[in-house]
Each structure stands twice: as C-alpha cells, then as structure tokens.
Amino acid sequence: MSRTSRLATAAAVGAAALLALTACTGGGESDSADDAAGVAPVTEGVLTIATGEPAYAPWVLNDDPESGEGFEAAVAYAVAEEMGYAAEDVVWVRTTFDSAIAPGPKDFDLNIQQFSATEDRAQAVDFSSPYYVTSQAVVAAGGTPAAEATSIADLKDAVLGVASGTTSLTVAEEVIAPDQDLQVFNSVDDAVAALQNGTIDALVTDLPGAFFVRDAQLDDGVIVGQLDSAEGGDEFAFVLPKGSSLTADVTAAVDALRENGTLADLETEWLADQGAPVLQ
Structure with missing residues (x-):
C-alpha cells in the first residue's frame, strides 16, 4: 500500500x-524514496551487461563480448562510455533469452541479445530506446547465380521465396520486384527447406534471420545483401530490470549515439562490412 x-x-x-x-x-517515506530512485545497479561503480550463452556473430564475435568485437558488443561498450564507464568498469554475465525478459530480480544492469521491444514484455522489464531497426535481407545457397548477385537488378530473374504474412513479402515485391512470381511458404522453415532443395534460388527474410540461415541452416549459405527498406522492422533495445534507475541514462546514451552517427557507423562496420552490404 x-x-x-x-x-x-x-x-x-x-x-x-x-x-x-x-x-x-x-x-x-524511506520506501517511497527507494521506489523513486529505482532498482539500483548490481554493483556500485560497475556496469554489469548480459548477453546470450553462447553469443553469435555478427552480434558478438567468437563468443567473446569482452573483446568489443561484433555489433552488439561494440554498441554495449559505446553506451557504457557515453554513460561515463571506462571499458574496465564493464563486467559481462550470461543469461538465456527467456530468463532475461521474465519477471523478477536480475543479475545484470542491462542485457543485449536482439530483444524486440514489445508491450507484453514491457510489463516485466524495462527497455531502452532502440539501438537497431532490423532490415530485410536476401540469403542464397553458395554456388548459385543468386549468390553471385551484387545488385537488385541481378536478382530480377531469380526465384525468390518468402514466408507468408511477413514484411519480407511486401519488401521483396516493392524493392526487388522480381520478374517471376514470389514463392510464398507457410513459414521461414519451409522457405529454408525450399532453398536447401533448390526449389528457390534465394530467400528474403529479416537480417537477423538471414544470419541464422546462413550460419546455422545452410552448409554454404551467402547473404547477398540487405534491402534498403525499414518498413515493419523490429526495434532492438537493451533490456533492464523493471524500474531500473539506469533506464533513463541508457536511453539517453543510445539516443546520443544515434544522433551523432555512432550507431550507424557500427552498423556499417559490423553488419554491412561483415557480409551484409546494402544492395542498390
């Protein structure tokens, strides 16, 4: 009460x-003051950041977030610096995806592992402002003509697959406008199976999904590139404990990095330049 x-x-x-x-x-009165201050950091003077176990490229390279290599590892250190933390004052811990967004106490100050901010999840945790909005991408099996494409024009003749009811379908139609009808599947998994057996030349899906298809589902997959459209993209944000005293500071840091171009530079360095160029 x-x-x-x-x-x-x-x-x-x-x-x-x-x-x-x-x-x-x-x-x-003391309880009210504590509530106003919010949930305190795990350790005073230290920023405890969590990521997945394991953490995958291109978000974290070599499962080593301490290196600062990989898009999310680099973003995390940039946010820490913007908040006034030196690199040596950042401590990494690991969590599962589901436990990070479940209600209850946390052993981290902020968590970064491709969390989409949703109203349902916001009932249990805090979110920062978004550090990344997902784009759509084209992934192909290695050795196919589609895998050698370097432009949107090169994909016009390809047989492209998409999952039904997704943003991928709309973006593929509008940005690529292929000469052949898009092959629409019930799910991304069905589209991947079609890619594996050669029914389609390439698959259009969101970029995080494209990395997973390339690295985990295809033996010789190639991300042909990203499509220049942010329509319907998911917003990835830091997760913080519900009522964290750091939420406003993390949001301010993310906003500052977006405004000064740092986030765009990191996206280019770790996503576009690491195998996902933007197709023109």
Whole structure:
C-alpha cells in the first residue's frame, strides 16, 4: 500500500490509526524514496551487461563480448562510455533469452541479445530506446547465380521465396520486384527447406534471420545483401530490470549515439562490412 493510501485509510478509521501511522511514517517515506530512485545497479561503480550463452556473430564475435568485437558488443561498450564507464568498469554475465525478459530480480544492469521491444514484455522489464531497426535481407545457397548477385537488378530473374504474412513479402515485391512470381511458404522453415532443395534460388527474410540461415541452416549459405527498406522492422533495445534507475541514462546514451552517427557507423562496420552490404 502506498503512503497516500495509508493516509487515506488512517483518516477514515480515526485518530488512533493516524497516530499509529505517524509512528511508522519514517519507514514509509524511506520506501517511497527507494521506489523513486529505482532498482539500483548490481554493483556500485560497475556496469554489469548480459548477453546470450553462447553469443553469435555478427552480434558478438567468437563468443567473446569482452573483446568489443561484433555489433552488439561494440554498441554495449559505446553506451557504457557515453554513460561515463571506462571499458574496465564493464563486467559481462550470461543469461538465456527467456530468463532475461521474465519477471523478477536480475543479475545484470542491462542485457543485449536482439530483444524486440514489445508491450507484453514491457510489463516485466524495462527497455531502452532502440539501438537497431532490423532490415530485410536476401540469403542464397553458395554456388548459385543468386549468390553471385551484387545488385537488385541481378536478382530480377531469380526465384525468390518468402514466408507468408511477413514484411519480407511486401519488401521483396516493392524493392526487388522480381520478374517471376514470389514463392510464398507457410513459414521461414519451409522457405529454408525450399532453398536447401533448390526449389528457390534465394530467400528474403529479416537480417537477423538471414544470419541464422546462413550460419546455422545452410552448409554454404551467402547473404547477398540487405534491402534498403525499414518498413515493419523490429526495434532492438537493451533490456533492464523493471524500474531500473539506469533506464533513463541508457536511453539517453543510445539516443546520443544515434544522433551523432555512432550507431550507424557500427552498423556499417559490423553488419554491412561483415557480409551484409546494402544492395542498390
């Protein structure tokens, strides 16, 4: 019960209850102050950042976030620096994806592993402003003509697959406008199977999914490139404990890095230049 509610109850039940309330007012005010301050950092003077176990490229290279190599590792250190933390004051821990967004106490100050900010998840955790908006990408099997494409024009004759009801379908139609009808599948997995058996030449999906298809589902997959459209992209944001005292500071840092071009530079360095160029 809040302090305001307690005062209202005390007024209703009479002077005796009011006196009892007065006797414990100090504790009530302290609780309110703690609530206003928010959930404190795990360790004073240290920024504890979590990522997945394991963490995959291109988000974290070689499962080593301490190196600062990989898009999300680099973003994390840039945010820490913007907040006034030296690199040596950053400590990394590991969590599963699901535990990070579940209700309850956390052993991290912020967590970065491709979390899309949603209203449902925001009931249990805090989100920063987004550090990345996903784009659509084209992934092909190695050794095919589609894998050798270097422009949108090179993909016009390709047989392209997409999952039904996705942004990928809309973007593929509008940006590539292939000469052949798009092959529409019930799911991304079905489209990947079609890519594996040669039914389609290439698959259009979101960039995080394209990296997964290339690295985990194809033996010789190639990301042909990204499509220049942010339509319907998911917004990736840092996750923080619900009510964290650091949420506003992390958001301010992310916003500053977006405005000064740092996030765009890191996206180019670790996503575009590491195998996902933007197709023109």
